[in-house]
Amino acid sequence: MKTIVENIRENEKTPFLRGILIRSLLDAGLSFEDAYDVASKVRSELEQVKTITTEELQEQVSRLLNDLGEKDVLEQYCFPSVAPPRILVTDVGGSQRAFSRGRKSRYLQSSGMKTEKAEYITELIHAQLIAEGIGSISTSELGYLTYLCVRQEVGEAAARRYLVWSEYKDSDRPxxxxxxxxxxxxxxxxxxxxxxxxxxxxxxxxxxxxxxxxxxxxxxxxxxxxxxxxxxxxxxxxxxxxxxxxxxxxxxxxxxxxxxxxxxxxxxxxxxxxxxxxxxxxxxxxxxxxxxxxxxxxxxxxxxxxxxxxxxxxxxxxxxxxxxxxxxxxxxxxxxxxxxxxxxxxxxxxxxxxxxxxxxxxxxxxxxxxxxxxxxxxxLAKHFTASARDVFGPVVDQLGPAALDRQWNENISLLQA
Missing domain, CATH: 3.40.50.300 (P-loop containing nucleotide triphosphate hydrolases)
Incomplete structure (x- = not known):
């Protein structure tokens, strides 16, 4: 039996989908494992429920998040409007989407970085962009800035792995x-x-x-x-x-x-x-x-x-x-x-x-x-022959060789010049 979620304020009815709840929890900052467990428990609890309001569903999820001790995630889940200013990331095709710390952290982990370090680098970059008042940034600018940050904060080897992964993601190699x-x-x-x-x-x-x-x-x-x-x-x-x-x-x-x-x-x-x-x-x-x-x-x-x-x-x-x-x-x-x-x-x-x-x-x-x-x-490294310029494009020329010697965050203001 499908449970219907009723949004009384918007006068809308939609089926409860575990995948949608997992995504909401990930966006609120919960780990994939915990998000999956919470969403699965909610689905199990709703097995015999025909209809539930959005408020009731939120209360049910909030209770489980509270049991996990995830106070920050709980606040972000219940009050997404209190999120920090949004940074728009523009890809090469001109499409824009909001900067997602969860997505950025997963991207860093995809390059072989440990979870804790990936989350640290993500928070570091996000906080610095907010502090500099950056409202929009291109994927190539964000990519090169991340490369510089990883190079200084983690090391040359980690920066190279990030470069290798970025080059692969921009290719169409299966x-x-x-x-x-x-x-x-x-x-x-x-x-x-x-x-x-x-x-x-x-x-x-x-x-x-x-x-x-x-x-x-x-x-x-x-x-x-x-x-x-x-x-x-x-x-x-x-x-x-x-x-x-x-x-x-x-x-x-x-x-x-x-x-x-x-x-x-x-x-x-x-x-x-x-x-x-x-x-x-x-x-x-x-x-x-x-x-x-x-x-x-x-x-x-x-x-x-x-x-x-x-x-x-x-x-x-x-x-x-x-x-x-x-x-x-x-x-x-x-x-x-x-x-x-x-x-x-x-x-x-x-x-x-x-x-x-x-x-x-x-x-x-x-x-x-x-x-x-x-x-x-x-x-992937066995097939890698590119340079940072090949991967991130003109932004490397814009910042010049000195970008490698500056503190990585000093390059942010130069991107807007």
Whole structure:
């Protein structure tokens, strides 16, 4: 049942959408993780509610924000009119939009900067622009000013990573990011957060591709497709299964299923590259060899990472968490096959090592996300040959070489000259 939000003052009725609430909370300064949790709780509480007024909805959200102790976010959410003066950012096409600290911070994080540092740099730039009375600024001016700020406040290496990321974002080169790993390695969670940070709208799960194939091909014709990847070996026509090594059987079953999934995976990647759209593909079937199936185009940025959980107890703990949070994931079945899952991970890690692709230990989520983004930036750097002038344009000439020696904020007044 869809809950209708009624704005009595404006005499309007709209359906409640979790995504819209998440965006409002992000704009108010809440982190993505907390915004997602708050919006999900609100949606859960409204499941049996047919109609709610905007005031009642605001009270409900305010209560949850208050429980989190987010007083600043609460004030910004309830009273957006008290926000500081708006700064308009104009892009190369002449379109304008308000300077968003959340968006700016995510952009900096996309260049491989830690969250705390990205937020600090964003606040620093925003406060200085407000102090200088800047009402409008171009994207190239803001970009170069940020580059100068990062260079002085963080360091040359961070400034170069920001330059590399800015050059990529202004290009139309497609990014293909493949995230592999066994059950409970955190692939979906990491992929979702990275997509949010990198502003990627296309995420493809290999599990979903498998479901589509299962609808097309009945079990009696292709039984290996209709089972979990860790016990696919049970459907293979092997006579001496009892005499075979169990790890080898698990690997053969996995290979058989992964080879079938390679066909739709290749098609999805091909389509994304043709449309020049960045894509994240995640799933247990994302074998290192899949990187070779991505279109071999000079403009394509191809990145592969394997997520690993190095302790079986941790996998067990995560699977039990799934059983509580997402019952449909059939965590109990996975727990009963923990030995096979562990065996499959050992095979995947050996394959990653054979193909010389990075393995990232799945632990603290923020740390894992940062490591994946850094891997993306490392690959981008291999294709980078531009200068600051190439990336930010005439503003570099306007401020001249002395811009690098001045305090970064001293360049703001010169931009308006």
């Amino acid at each position: 990014l293909v990011l493949l995230i592999g790993g066994t059950v409970a390695a955190g692939k979906s969670t990491v992929a979702t957060e990275i997509a949010h940070l990198l502003d990627i709208v296309r995420i493809q799960s290999t599990d979903m591709l498998r479901e589509v194939m299962r609808m097309m091909i009945p079990k009696r014709l292709l039984p290996v497709l209709h089972t979990s990847s860790f016990d696919a070996w049970k459907t293979l026509p092997i006579r001496d299964k009892k005499d075979r090594d169990s790890d080898q059987l698990v690997a053969e079953g996995y290979r058989s299923q992964a080879e079938l999934l390679a066909v739709p995976c290749e098609a999805v990647l091909q389509r994304a590259v043709e449309e020049k759209v960045p894509i994240i593909m995640e799933g247990v079937h994302v074998h290192p060899d899949l990187l070779e199936l991505a279109p071999d185009d000079a403009d394509v940025i191809k990145v592969y990472v394997m997520l690993a959980v190095l302790k079986s107890k941790k996998i067990k703990s995560r699977l039990r968490g799934r059983d509580l949070d997402v019952p449909l994931r059939k965590a109990k079945k996975h727990l009963q096959n923990l030995k096979s899952i562990w065996s499959m991970q050992s095979f995947l890690l050996s394959e990653a090592d054979r193909c010389d692709v990075p393995i990232i230990t799945s632990g603290d989520r923020e740390k894992v996300v940062l490591q994946v983004i850094q891997q993306v930036n490392t690959e």
